[in-house]
Amino acid sequence: MTILVTGATGEVGRCVVTELLRSGHAVRALTRRSAAAGLPGGVEVFEGDLERPESLREALTGVERLYLFPVPQAISEVVALAAESGVRRIVNLSGALADDAMFADGYQVVERAVEESGLEWTHIRPGEFARNWLDWAPSIRAERVVRRPYGGAVTQPIHEADVAAVAAAVLLGEGHAGRTYTFAGPRSLTVAEQAEAIGRALGERVRFEEQDPVTAREQWVRHGYPATVVDWLFGIWAESAHDPAPLNEEWATLVPRLTGRPARTFDEWAADHVTAFR
CATH class of the missing domain: 3.40.50.720 (NAD(P)-binding Rossmann-like Domain)
Structure with a gap:
């Protein structure tokens, strides 16, 4: 099984990569600047930008599970491409106050697109x-x-390491589909x-x-x-x-x-x- 971590050079993303490496599964990392990623050995690094969905096509090929950093721009295209590429499960980072009107153009947009993707999904809301x-x-x-x-x-x-530990547990485990964890x-x-x-x-x-x-x-x-x-x-x-x-x-x-x-x-x-x- 291959897992793709987006936002892999962020504070949480780096920790997600580390957690997943312990699982023994193939781990891919998406970053906008692959040359400066500085990620651990054993990770396959791809360059791409969630605001430019076509830049994710190669990284998504053969991926079964996806950790999704919350970028609302072009999110519908991103999840559509994920489904087209064979992704079966998306775990997306959100926030404990995601239902607040303040996040109507952010977390809520991402959560809605993930829910409408037709794939297994879980929202994690630290x-x-x-x-x-x-x-x-x-x-x-x-x-x-x-x-x-x-x-x-x-x-x-x-x-942030605990946020990553939750994300990894949901990516790797079963029984989390359709759940929101706050x-x-x-x-x-x-x-x-x-x-x-x-x-x-x-x-x-x-x-x-x-x-x-x-x-x-x-x-x-x-x-x-x-x-x-x-x-x-x-x-x-x-x-x-x-x-x-x-x-x-x-x-x-x-x-x-x-x-x-x-x-x-x-x-x-x-x-x-x-x-x-x-």
């Missing part, structure tokens, strides 16, 4: 990625400080507690400074984030800080249920990425 903290790496490196509004907001950050990390943590965890990994204190939401919004928009996205995100954070939700046990237990091993904690994620914060 919650907030722990790796979002890499956006704060510059200020942690320079000042050992994180400035953000809503420090009391609670999330269940998930390690999941998150094993613990609920405030933003301030996550900053503290990065400090523990560094062996130094990382300060959290509560930022005025109006000031923060101006900065984010000035730095290029769409105002609608900022307002949506800040709204979620504000609600969580005001009324923190308890641990979502169903989301927290899915990783061990599907993979057979405990989900990685945020402290483990921070230790795995500590060099980014030094």
